[in-house]
Amino acid sequence: MDFNYTAEQLAFRDEVRTFVRDHMPHEIARKVIEHKELLKEDWVTWQRILFEKGWVAPHWPVEHGGLGWDAVRRHILEEECAAAGAPRTIAFGLHMVGPVIYTFGSAWQKQHYLPRILSSEDWWCQGYSEPGSGSDLASLKTRAVRDGDHYIVNGQKTWTTLAQHADMIFCLVRTSSEGKKQEGISFLLIDMKSPGVTVRPIITLDGAHEVNEVWFEDVKVPVENLVGEEGRGWTYAKFLLSHERTNIAGVSASKRELAYLKEIAGKEIASGRPLIENPRFRDKVARVEIELMALEITVLRVLAAESAGKAPGPEASILKIKGTEIQQALTELMMEAVGPYALPYLPAQWSNHWLGERVGPDHAGPLASRYFNYRKVTIYGGSNEIQRNIISQAILGL
Numbered sequence: 001m002d003f004n005y006t007a008e009q010l011a012f013r014d015e016v017r018t019f020v021r022d023h024m025p026h027e028i029a030r031k032v033i034e035h036k037e038l039l040k041e042d043w044v045t046w047q048r049i050l051f052e053k054g055w056v057a058p059h060w061p062v063e064h065g066g067l068g069w070d071a072v073r074r075h076i077l078e079e080e081c082a083a084a085g086a087p088r089t090i091a092f093g094l095h096m097v098g099p100v101i102y103t104f105g106s107a108w109q110k111q112h113y114l115p116r117i118l119s120s121e122d123w124w125c126q127g128y129s130e131p132g133s134g135s136d137l138a139s140l141k142t143r144a145v146r147d148g149d150h151y152i153v154n155g156q157k158t159w160t161t162l163a164q165h166a167d168m169i170f171c172l173v174r175t176s177s178e179g180k181k182q183e184g185i186s187f188l189l190i191d192m193k194s195p196g197v198t199v200r201p202i203i204t205l206d207g208a209h210e211v212n213e214v215w216f217e218d219v220k221v222p223v224e225n226l227v228g229e230e231g232r233g234w235t236y237a238k239f240l241l242s243h244e245r246t247n248i249a250g251v252s253a254s255k256r257e258l259a260y261l262k263e264i265a266g267k268e269i270a271s272g273r274p275l276i277e278n279p280r281f282r283d284k285v286a287r288v289e290i291e292l293m294a295l296e297i298t299v300l301r302v303l304a305a306e307s308a309g310k311a312p313g314p315e316a317s318i319l320k321i322k323g324t325e326i327q328q329a330l331t332e333l334m335m336e337a338v339g340p341y342a343l344p345y346l347p348a349q350w351s352n353h354w355l356g357e358r359v360g361p362d363h364a365g366p367l368a369s370r371y372f373n374y375r376k377v378t379i380y381g382g383s384n385e386i387q388r389n390i391i392s393q394a395i396l397g398l
């Protein structure tokens, strides 16, 4: 297998690099690189820049407004965007419900929703998990009962990321309690402005409002918002999750984080010389860097297989486990790099002030917050323990 880019791919990389350099808003890139809080308009601004260039959905088929690019081109785009400090495109529309709609949706759903996802007119969120139904997702209880031209939905979703910004939610709902629990699940698209939908914030241990509870109380959903067939929601949900996991390795972003780690560990600290001069610390950085190189090669192998027409299988679980472990290791080393300035929970840490007083160097403030926030990555998208179960069953045959 040849990991070198062809001349055509190198020319494409230069084109992407130039475009991103010329169009990436500097203030958004600084926020991403320095781990400051992103607002909804920051994400939407960048997605609209990509949309206007025609690059927002390189993985979608051409007939649905995408580019149909092969996996290597997509990888190059992701690499260049991440290196320049671009926020990742929000996955819920572009990577999750979009592919479900163009694969299983009705003609009306494709015509109505796909252009709005591409242009960022609609912000989507994911309504899968419920209290008591996370890893055991098929046990979900939110009910949708058919009443003429509508479903009446009652129940509760939880951990719903960025639902406070969302126009639409895609939901797994129970339409039947007969037979196997997977067979009674359907996939519904619900307007967040519908009467009876309530979003309640969950504040996580980093002090951020990123996740929510979403409650449904007699919410009327038109039948035309059912994706595919009633009772086949589990099939669509599994299709969507396999897309979510390949996307989750986050190699490009981790490469940017590694570069930032070296930058901040190279700065002088209060207690003396820069930490990067300490051989024991350098060993730890080197270990993560080697892991990251190995992961990148694994991602390229999966991409090469994908380009040859092979859908990602349980390898996606390996990418998820290693990718998230590396992301967490980087947040830990950054905490170490700023030493005593890595302050835990401070509501004002993004601005780096505590009761009006400046705390430590500029870059130190957001790092503890990020460290706590990133405990999530080994949980969401299917916890790493569940990924290990998948590997043991599908790859090792245990």
Ligand SMILES: Cc1cc2nc3c(=O)[nH]c(=O)nc-3n(C[C@H](O)[C@H](O)[C@H](O)COP(=O)(O)OP(=O)(O)OC[C@H]3O[C@@H](n4cnc5c(N)ncnc54)[C@H](O)[C@@H]3O)c2cc1C
Residues within 6 Å of the ligand: 125, 126, 127, 128, 129, 132, 133, 134, 135, 136, 158, 159, 160, 161, 162, 211, 376, 379, 380, 381, 382, 383, 384, 385, 386, 389
């Ligand atoms: C920050 C964050 C954002 C999220 N965003 C969303 C979102 O937008 N939409 C959405 O629908 N969901 C979202 N989730 C939910 C996420 O998918 C679930 O948290 C995850 O699937 C785990 O489910 P759970 O929290 O119910 O934990 P549980 O399933 O109760 O698991 C608890 C612990 O037991 C372990 N465990 C469970 N079963 C097994 C098993 N069979 N073998 C071995 N170990 C096991 C788990 O690994 C975990 O460590 C988010 C979660 C987080 C933390």
